[in-house]
Amino acid sequence: MHDRKVRLTSGEIASLWTAYMNNSMSKYILKFMLKYIEDQDIKPIIQKTYNNASKSMEDLASIFENEQYAIPNGFTEKDVNMNASWLFSDTFCLTYVNHMAKVGMIAYSGFISMSNREDICDFFSIGLTETNNTYNESLKLALYKGISARHPFIETPKHTDYVDSKKYLSGLNPFSDKRPVNAVEISHLYMNILTNAVGAKLCLAFAQTSTNKDVQDYMLRGKEISQKHMKIFVDTLMKDNVDVPQVPNVTISNSTTPTFSDKLIMFHMNLIISSGTGNYSTAASASQRSDLMVNYERLSFEVMRLAKSGADIMIKYSWLEQPPGIKDREKLAKNKEKN
Template identity: 65%
Template sequence: MSDEKIHLTSSEIASLWTAYMNDSMAKCILGFMLQHIQDPEIKPMVQETYDISCAHLDKLTAIFKDEQYSIPNGFNEQDVNMDAPWLFTDTFCLTYVNHMANVGMLTYSGTVALSYREDICTYFSQALHETNTLYTKSLKIALHKGINSRPPYIEVPKETDFVDSKKYMSGLNPLSSKRPLNAVEISYLYMNITTNSIGLKLCLAFAQTSPSKEVQEFMLRGKRVSSRHIKTFVSTLMKDDIQAPHVPDVAVSDSTTKTFSDKLMMFHVSLLTAAGIGNYATALAASQRTDLVLNYERLSLEVSGLAKTGADIMIKNNWLEQPPGIKDREKLARNKRQS
């Protein structure tokens, strides 16, 4: 067996960098939440999530040092004001953990598929297992407390069926009635209502605590976008007499004290918008009614515009940390000729 060191692939480098950025952000958010949570069931759940993020950062740092890989700046204690007053309800903290665990499962399943070196595969597989456990535990607590929304119920199918007409795919003609939503379409409409609800409340909290006028306006724009999208999805369900999900109390306080750095808040919303675009793309591919497909296309463009504005603000203020990449070979050659 060869003792030659197996180098990291580009996908592994990207996955490790992304994981460090996300966990360092999560550590700041969760650490602040722990300062204020009172609920005896929710606090241990958030504490466990915080401990896992800290453990991840330690493991990632060890990998970086072993690979002589420059450790990302990420986020640290300078990005959170632990002395700031209460900002979120305990229910919000539980909902937040559940939502971010959901995002984490999607992210880690992707990084497992992009990893090839045994130790990196093991790390991300373990992280996926831990995140799945967090999701399951947080969901169980929410269900026990009666604060978790459930997808709409429909009748269980008694027999199989096949699509017998192209009309099944239609939905744009105002002169003809649309077929009822199917279970797959309902599930994605529900999911996008709940995820936008989390984004709306976070944008509101970030807007009222940021000292920057530019960031405030961006966050309020994000809140308005989420609100419009929720109304679109709820309206689609209601047209088929399907009750929209009851979203749990995810209120924020009226605190205006700076709690998180603008850099952290902008990064967090960037993460949520990227996840939202991914959700819409998946929903679009799974939906078979043309009006739903066009809605997801239109709404995706709006979220992409928001993401572009956010990136411009981050670049302008030197908040956007650059992912690892290859050297510009042509630039290196030109510099060599000039020297």
């Protein structure tokens, strides 16, 4: 039974707010994509994803109203120029939805783990199921069309083994041989190559369509960092003679027409960066070769500095919507004393 008399916890408030902001942003990215998609196999998946985002926003608004919870501003029709020229190829749209579904599955899993109330858990569980379906459908179509690269192939293990030396964990000493990367490390290296490829294309698309110099410079810096990180991961695999499959041809047009608001694209990049930082942390904890762990930590710091400069830009132009929080009790007390 759904007990709506139970107050929302801080975890549920945070999760609902984040879900609304993310779906709000996705809705208008997808709406623009739908206008120009010609591939009749890809369009239904984009349409379904758009419908899910729109429905989620409606359901969230209903929850907010029932809880007397201020509905976030998020994004509106004003944040997308539907008259702008086409920007993303059909292939990019499919790859984008597949990539964002990965981000969404992680997010919804986190929301569920931070929720207690039955109706809120049910809502996020439905979101997770829909996002998982989107991922599976987009992956299946990409494989069918030959536009989705698989992870590198390695020899299937014929027996089990145990680590017999601490040298297995080493990798920082330039004068000693490193062991070859293992399957777990390969999978994370390649996953981070793919995510950086999508991120670099998004940065370029946003840079060429923004009219704000601060945003343009920020996006170009983000593109350079993504390409730099891709090269580091590719070189690591190639040093061990691991073939790196070609990443999908996620092309964008040469349009310079303002398409999305600077507020939306800066929020989007913040979401991408947060996801990327999480990927690096997971990869670092899963990798057993010390040089890989150090690399992920070093690159994470570079990404966090980029995120900080992005937040500074958003604050400068009043684009950073503040998450729900608690009152500063000391400030309230001091103001009371003054009165």
